[in-house]
Amino acid sequence: MVSVTIWNEYIQERAEDDVDAVYPDGIHAPIRDALAAAGHEVRVATYAEPDHGLTPDVLDETEVLVYWEHRAHDHVDDAVVDRICERVYDGMGFIPLHSAHFSKPFKRLMGTPCSLDYRESAERERLWTVDTGHPIADGLDESFVLPETEMYSEPFAVPEPDRLVFVSWFEGGEVFRSGCCYRRGNGRIFYFRPGHETYPVYEEPVVHEVLDNAVRWAAPRTDAPVARDNSAVEPAE
Template sequence: MSNTIRVTVWNENRHEQTNEQVRRIYPEGIHHAIAVPLRQEQFEVRTATLDEPEHGLPEEVLNTTDVLIWWGHQAHDEVSDETVERVQKRVLEGMGLIVLHSGHFSKIFKKLMGTTCDLKWREANEKERLWVVNPAHPIVQGIDQYIELESEEMYGEFFDIPQPEELIFVSWFEGGEVFRSGCTYTRGRGKVFYFRPGHETYPTYYHPEILKVISNAVRWAAPVNGPSLVFGNAKPLEVIKNKVETVENK
């Protein structure tokens, strides 16, 4: 395996085509805003969007992706089930997956979580403060006690996800709600990180600390050269003593 981490940034890229406010903030798309600083971190980065053939995620792309970053919102249902199956297969094989903001409702995240992944929400230009609640975790390397965003969309509890294996951030919003905004999971050999901030009408993906968290998460989620997963009937490694004879039912 190459030492260079290969990243694919996937974005449905629909708001940028239809909403002038989003186009002004992200003229080349949310995927481009995320990809540029990741390239500066010496990752090998490509982008993919919903309207490309096979949504930009054919087997040859996924098979050469170490970490997939996913942003979607209004077009979750347009992602083909075949693509979702391919992504799930690669996660189980060891590809990392970073799900951003409204990607909580994506087909792939709901499939991997096995729950509705529903939540409360409100768009009111309110302050968000993301508190670090796991300060020893590599995803918060270089981050202070909290990250403050002056304007964001609110997500509030209850967030219908499985209990996170690791909780990294808890958000507080100006309107009073809190939210589990940085959660990690393992699925098969793959690592999954859900990271909440990033509504399309705010310049969140230019915030240096948000970008730092994403780059840290890429390093954390990258595959490790661990053992293969073996399933099914297994022959013993040692001679089994006191073996019990089995009798076939007739």
């Protein structure tokens, strides 16, 4: 059982009819329900709340942060970005979804542009597990299909992942590194590509399985502190 916060900008669901039609209770709702059903303790934070929902208290209780954003990348306050990164360095897991590849916290943690090409055309995506031994792939078939997705294409401007778990095939001819593991400080990061605001990707049981596995994998493993400052020390010898 992991203590999870789903952080959703929660903007398009309330402003756009076609998004509301697919996710009437917010994009976070099916993710919350799935993770709760898997036994996790789940809370939801949204941008409309103070500190965009991520007060120090909320983050202190969060073992893994699952993140959706799409429209409001530049809206997020740098102090909140700093706070998230600090928590990641201390061991909080971080799971940015889909368009959160271009979010401030993910770009900050990667140190790269994190750009890609895309196409919104409701096309079929097949995800292949290339790292069969990885805990995030536990229980999955060798490959699985999402019938209608937005395409994301390489080159994806991220650092080479520590472990590459999934690679996507798209109907239109593209591929993408769709499940990428990183460590920053003590925190485990899993970027998971699938998702869209007008395709019901987050209703897919296989996506729920991946997210459950990812939350378990990303949970903190150690209480070791990660220093922020340089310290003068006496000889160890």
